[in-house]
Each structure stands twice: as structure tokens, then as C-alpha cells.
Amino acid sequence: MDWVLLAIVLGLYLVAAGGFVAYLATARERLRTLAPQLLAAAAVIHGLEIAGRSFMLGHIAVATFEEGLSFLAFSLAILYLLLDRTNALAVLGAVITPLIAMLMAMSLVVSSGATELPPALRSAWLPVHVTLAFLGNAVFALAFAASLVYVFEDNRLKAKRPGRRRLLPSLERLDDLNHRLLSWGFPLLTLGIVSGAIWAHFAWGRFWSWEAREIWSGVTWSLYAVLLHGRSVGWRGRRAATLTIFGFAVLLVSFVSVNVFFPGRHGGSFGS
Amino acid sequence: MSPRKLWLVGVSHHSAPVALRERLALDDAAAAEVGQRLLRQVPGLDECALVSTCNRVEVIGFGDPAASDPTSIVGALQNGRPLGDDQLRSHVYVHEDRAAVRHLFRVASSLDSLVVGEPQILGQVKAFYEAAVRAGTAGAILHRVFHKAFSAAKRVRSETGIGGRNVSVSSVAVELAMQIFESLSEKTALMIGAGKMAELAARHFRDRGIGGLMFANRTFDRGVELARELHGTPVPFEELGRYLPMADVVIGSTAATEFLLTEAQVQEALRLRGYRPTFLIDLGVPRNFDPRINDLRNVYLYDIDDLESVIGENREERGREAARAEEIVSAEVESFWRWFENLEVVPTIVGLRDKAERIRRRELDRTLGALKHLGDEERKSIEAMAEAIVNKLLHEPIARLKRVQGPDDEAVLMARRLFGLDDLDDDD
Numbered sequence: 001m002d003w004v005l006l007a008i009v010l011g012l013y014l015v016a017a018g019g020f021v022a023y024l025a026t027a028r029e030r031l032r033t034l035a036p037q038l039l040a041a042a043a044v045i046h047g048l049e050i051a052g053r054s055f056m057l058g059h060i061a062v063a064t065f066e067e068g069l070s071f072l073a074f075s076l077a078i079l080y081l082l083l084d085r086t087n088a089l090a091v092l093g094a095v096i097t098p099l100i101a102m103l104m105a106m107s108l109v110v111s112s113g114a115t116e117l118p119p120a121l122r123s124a125w126l127p128v129h130v131t132l133a134f135l136g137n138a139v140f141a142l143a144f145a146a147s148l149v150y151v152f153e154d155n156r157l158k159a160k161r162p163g164r165r166r167l168l169p170s171l172e173r174l175d176d177l178n179h180r181l182l183s184w185g186f187p188l189l190t191l192g193i194v195s196g197a198i199w200a201h202f203a204w205g206r207f208w209s210w211e212a213r214e215i216w217s218g219v220t221w222s223l224y225a226v227l228l229h230g231r232s233v234g235w236r237g238r239r240a241a242t243l244t245i246f247g248f249a250v251l252l253v254s255f256v257s258v259n260v261f262f263p264g265r266h267g268g269s270f271g272s
Numbered sequence: 273m274s275p276r277k278l279w280l281v282g283v284s285h286h287s288a289p290v291a292l293r294e295r296l297a298l299d300d301a302a303a304a305e306v307g308q309r310l311l312r313q314v315p316g317l318d319e320c321a322l323v324s325t326c327n328r329v330e331v332i333g334f335g336d337p338a339a340s341d342p343t344s345i346v347g348a349l350q351n352g353r354p355l356g357d358d359q360l361r362s363h364v365y366v367h368e369d370r371a372a373v374r375h376l377f378r379v380a381s382s383l384d385s386l387v388v389g390e391p392q393i394l395g396q397v398k399a400f401y402e403a404a405v406r407a408g409t410a411g412a413i414l415h416r417v418f419h420k421a422f423s424a425a426k427r428v429r430s431e432t433g434i435g436g437r438n439v440s441v442s443s444v445a446v447e448l449a450m451q452i453f454e455s456l457s458e459k460t461a462l463m464i465g466a467g468k469m470a471e472l473a474a475r476h477f478r479d480r481g482i483g484g485l486m487f488a489n490r491t492f493d494r495g496v497e498l499a500r501e502l503h504g505t506p507v508p509f510e511e512l513g514r515y516l517p518m519a520d521v522v523i524g525s526t527a528a529t530e531f532l533l534t535e536a537q538v539q540e541a542l543r544l545r546g547y548r549p550t551f552l553i554d555l556g557v558p559r560n561f562d563p564r565i566n567d568l569r570n571v572y573l574y575d576i577d578d579l580e581s582v583i584g585e586n587r588e589e590r591g592r593e594a595a596r597a598e599e600i601v602s603a604e605v606e607s608f609w610r611w612f613e614n615l616e617v618v619p620t621i622v623g624l625r626d627k628a629e630r631i632r633r634r635e636l637d638r639t640l641g642a643l644k645h646l647g648d649e650e651r652k653s654i655e656a657m658a659e660a661i662v663n664k665l666l667h668e669p670i671a672r673l674k675r676v677q678g679p680d681d682e683a684v685l686m687a688r689r690l691f692g693l694d695d696l697d698d699d700d
Contacts, residue, residue: 157452160578160582161585162447169454170452171453172453172549173454234543234547236548236570237548238570
């Protein structure tokens with residue numbers, strides 16, 4: 001049942017992604033309105049599925065890898081829809097929606113059924129920690145999308161082959177968006193880590209236990225800290241974009257590899 | 273009834289020199305008056321409307337084909353400003369039927385404009401149509417033609433990028449700047465050199481709201497002069513290095529034989545301005561800026577060849593978009609034409625049915641009146657038989673009429689004549 005629902009959600013995400021890409025290719029206004037509507041429809045069903053599942057489990061449904069992927073896809077969809085106002089941002093939609101669909105497909109592939117959450121971890125800190133952490137990741141994903149478009153456009157301008165001006169935001173706007181997203185994502189990530197530490201303190205009596213996920217989080221955090229600081233010394237434009245892409249790659253690799261190869265407390269089998 | 277036609281008579285920038293067009297040009301009020309006069313003077317003309325801009329004067333009409341004789345129409349157009357008939361007639365074009373509709377659709381969609389894709393024409397056509405409506409010269413047919421022309425134009429505007437491509441050096445330079453900067457209002461442009469090209473570019477940037485303009489020229493006075501004219505600031509040529517970090521856009525157009533700006537100079541300026549993006553436009557031949565500057569981070573250097581190649585791409589793009597626009601126009605013309613044809617065919621079918629129905633009723637009344645002794649059952653059978661005979665007889669002709677190609681198709685004319693549909697007195 002859930003599986004069918006999620007497959008429908010995935011299908012809608014894929015169609016929305018196709019809509020965004022087709023809009024960029026054809027500039028048809030109908031696609032510009034249709035694509036976000038499809039994305040919104042998918043997000044609504046997706047949200048209901050997550051809410052229903054959380055209700056059945058008795059805690060927010062992010063305990064397993066598949067749930068984590070699904071929740072990340074959902075956060076991204078919501079965040080993009082909040083930002084989707086102007087024409088120029090549709091290009092971000094064309095990057096973000098395929099990413100959402102990919103996360104969703106991965107979630108379906110690794111699907112293994114629900115896991116019981118050990119009693120020690122049932123705490124109000126669970127929703128706080130994961131919401132902050134996932135929102136932070138989603139904001140970084142958007143910054144990544146903006147940076148990808150920046151690098152693409154920068155390459156075209158340097159190569160003297162500018163594209164359709166109407167559909168692409170200006171470099172300045174993308175750079176500005178990137179900066180603002182990082183300034184939102186960084187505090188979210190920080191709070192996510194801090195809340196995780198507090199939760200860990202209550203659950204196991206330790207703030208930090210040097211497990212793989214925690215180390216990777218530390219690495220990602222430092223990377224974004226350096227990047228944010230770098231802006232004040234002229235790391236803007238292309239360099240900021242390249243580093244944002246790199247930062248997100250690290251984030252994604254850590255998110256996936258930790259769950260697949262080092263399943264500690266963050267990787268699905270809690271309490272091991 | 274002889275079939276009525278849609279036709280269009282006109283002169284445009286394609287067919288006539290401005291010296292002739294300007295003598296025919298009218299404003300919308302005058303055009304409406306001419307329309308009213310045409311309706312009075314031209315026999316068999318049912319509807320007409322004029323469209324007149326600096327590039328064209330056109331009359332579209334609906335009525336008897338004899339009325340589309342260009343001499344009589346053009347005679348009315350001259351409006352007390354007589355021209356030699358021969359002189360005029362060689363410049364006039366006449367379109368009929370579909371071609372007339374297509375022509376109007378193309379005009380409204382800006383496909384027939386001097387600058388294809390320019391946006392003003394649709395508003396002009398609308399104003400002239402509204403004048404014709406107020407003057408009462410446009411009727412049901414022209415309402416439909418014009419409304420379809422407007423919707424074709426809107427589709428062309430929204431579905432193709434026909435108007436969105438710049439094809440001059442200055443406008444492409446501004447277009448590129450807008451791709452780098454979100455808004456020009458807080459940006460500063462530095463003009464090095466004061467040639468014609470630089471002046472034109474400066475004007476374009478000012479028109480698009482650039483925040484500040486600085487002028488550096490070897491002869492300081494010329495820089496001062498330009499700065500005053502374009503509300504900018506003159507800066508000393510010898511101190512370029514001091515002003516370079518302030519400039520977001522740098523335009524070079526001097527005749528210098530050596531590079532005015534080297535990679536190292538721009539690198540230093542970049543460092544001082546915190547690597548905020550810089551757009552350099554080199555209009556000089558030989559080039560004013562070292563091409564290696566383009567390799568610096570967040571710097572975009574376009575020389576005159578680069579700009580020309582963007583213009584070339586824009587032209588090609590315009591061509592492709594124009595082809596798509598023509599397809600849209602064709603589809604809209606066909607859709608209008610189907611409606612228009614049925615308009616002529618449908619009355620024939622309705623007339624035929626009407627006539628058969630009248631005959632059936634009359635004959636039934638007469639027969640049944642004479643056979644008063646029949647029961648209900650028998651009466652019903654006779655009525656059913658009469659109806660069946662009429663339907664069977666008309667089935668073929670009506671099916672064929674529905675398939676005909678146009679209002680003046682022989683079958684339509686033949687049907688009207690054979691069945692006497694245009695005869696005034698009813699037959700017995």
C-alpha cells in the first residue's frame with residue numbers, strides 16, 4: 001500500500017522534473033505553471049504518506065535509511081516550492097526535481113520495512129534533531145543547484161556562447177541566492193548537530209561518540225564554515241559556486257556511504 | 273447570390289517607397305471615415321476596415337468580388353491627395369480569401385514588420401479595428417477575422433521568442449551585462465575612449481538605468497563633453513588604475529595600438545573590488561584589452577568579434593522562431609477558414625432542409641385532408657413514409673455539401689440553383 005503510494009509520488013516527481021526541463025527547452029508558459037503544480041501535488045501526497053507512517057510508528061518516520069531519503073526528498077520539494085516565485089528560478093527546479101526523484105527512487109530501492117526504535121531513543125529530541133538536520137541538508141541542496149547553474153552560465157559566458165537570457169537568472173542573482181541559502185543552511189546544520197549532541201547526551205550520556213556519521217557531519221560543517229568565511233575575503237562568484245558544489249558532494253557521499261557502509265546509530269539499526 | 277469574398281488591398285514597406293506610403297497614411301479616425309465612404313461608394317461591399325501605420329496602409333473587406341478591384345479602393349484611399357494611377361497601381365498588392373486572412377494575421381503577429389517581432393504593431397492594428405467597429409464598418413465576418421488575428425498574434429508572442437533577440441552591438445552588450453548583473457542601477461560603467469561606438473554603447477547603458485558612467489579620454493576635454501551630455505563623470509586617462517576597481521562594466525574604444533589594459537592590471541583591480549564580477553567590452557580594432565583577461569575569475573571579456581557572433585546567433589534564432597511563428601499563423605488561418613467556409617455551406621444545407629420540410633408538410637396536409645376516413649395508425653404510416661422519402665432523397669446531397677472545399681465550390685452553387693434556394697417566391 002505504502003509502496004504503491006510512494007511509487008505514485010515518484011512518478012509525479014519524475015513528470016514534474018520532465019516539465020521543468022521541457023520548460024527550459026521550449027519556454028512554453030503552460031509548462032512553467034504546470035511543473036510546480038505537479039511538484040506540489042507530489043509533495044502533498046508524499047507529506048501525507050510520511051505523516052501517516054509517522055503516526056503508525058509513533059515517532060517521526062526518519063529512523064531508517066529509506067525514510068531518511070524520502071524525508072530529504074520531501075523537504076527539498078517543500079523548500080523549492082517556497083522559493084519558486086519567478087521565472088528565473090524555474091531553472092533551479094530543473095536541477096532540484098530530478099534530484100528529488102533520484103532520492104525518492106533510491107528510497108524505494110533500499111526499502112526494507114519499518115524498524116522498531118529502541119526505547120532509549122524515543123524522545124522529543126528526535127523530531128527536533130532530524131527536522132533541523134534535514135532542513136539544513138535541503139537548503140544546501142538548493143545552494144548546490146544554484147551553484148550548478150552558476151557554473152554552467154559562467155562557462156557559457158566565458159566561451160562567448162550566452163544562452164536564452166529570458167530563462168536564466170543573472171549570475172549576480174545566483175551568487176546572491178547561494179550566499180543567502182548558505183547563511184540559512186549553516187545555522188540549521190549547526191543546530192542540527194547541537195540538538196543531536198544534546199539528544200545523545202540524554203540517551204547515552206555522551207555528547208559525541210566519534211561514529212562515522214558524526215565525523216562526516218563535522219567535516220561538512222567545517223567545510224561550509226570555511227566557505228562562508230571565504231565570502232568575506234572575495235570567494236564570490238565562480239569560486240563560491242565550485243566550493244558549494246564540492247560541499248554538497250561531500251554531504252551526499254557522507255549521507256549515503258555512512259548509511260550503506262557504516263550503519264551506526266544513524267544508519268538504520270539503532271542501538272547496535 | 274454570387275459568393276462573397278474576403279479580400280485585402282494595400283501598400284507596405286515591401287511594395288512601396290515611403291514617399292508614396294506617407295501620402296496614403298491615415299490616423300484611425302480618418303481611416304474610419306474612409307471605411308464608411310467605401311461602404312457607401314463600392315457596390316456589393318458588406319464590411320471593411322483599414323489599418324495604417326508608417327509602414328503600411330491596408331484595407332480588408334468582405335463582399336462582392338467585383339468590389340475588390342484595387343483601383344476603386346485605392347481611389348477612395350487617396351482622400352483628396354491624388355496620385356497617378358499607374359504610379360500607385362504598380363505598388364498595390366491584392367490578396368483574396370485565405371491569402372487575405374493570412375496577410376492580416378502575419379501583420380498583427382509582427383511577421384510582416386520592418387523589424388520582425390517589434391511589439392507595437394498589434395496595438396496599432398487593434399486601434400484601427402476598434403475605430404472600424406465604432407464607425408460601424410466592421411461586421412460579423414471582420415470581427416471574427418480580427419479577433420482571430422489578435423489571438424494568433426498573442427500565441428506567436430507567448431510561444432515563440434520572436435521579439436526577444438537583440439541584433440545590434442550596443443543592445444547585445446547590454447543584454448550580456450544583464451546576464452551577469454541582476455540590475456544595472458547600482459553598477460558603474462567606465463568608458464575608455466570617446467568614439468561613436470562608445471557613445472552609442474554609453475547611451476544604451478544609460479537608457480537601461482546604469483547607476484554611473486565614467487569617461488576617460490586621452491583628450492580630457494572630449495571626455496568632459498561626453499560626460500556632460502550623458503550625465504557622467506570625466507576621469508583622467510592617466511589614472512585609469514585608480515578608477516578601474518570601481519567599474520563593473522568597462523568599455524574600450526580607442527584607436528590605441530597597444531593594450532590599454534593588461535591581465536595584471538585587471539587582476540589587481542579585481543583584488544581591490546573583492547572579485548565582484550567585471551564585464552569588459554572591447555570595441556577597439558586593434559583590440560584595447562589583452563584577451564587573456566578573459567581567463568581571470570569572475571571576469572568576462574567580449575571583443576567586437578565575440579559580440580558579432582552573438583548577434584549572428586540571435587539572427588539565426590530569430591529566423592528559427594519566425595519559422596515557428598509562421599506555423600502558428602498557418603494553423604490559425606486554417607482554423608478561421610474552416611469556420612468561414614461552413615458559414616457559406618451551412619446556409620445552403622439549412623435552406624435545403626427547410627425547403628424539403630415545407631414541401632413535405634404542405635403535401636401531407638393536402639393528402640391527409642382528402643383522406644379523412646383513415647385511422648391514426650394509417651395516418652402515422654403515411655407521415656413516416658413522407659419523412660423517409662425526404663430524408664433518403666436529401667441524404668446524399670447534404671453529405672456531399674458537408675464535404676465541399678469552399679463557399680464557392682461548384683456543388684454549393686449547383687445545389688442552390690437546382691433546388692432554387694435563392695428564388696424569392698416560394699414554389700408550389
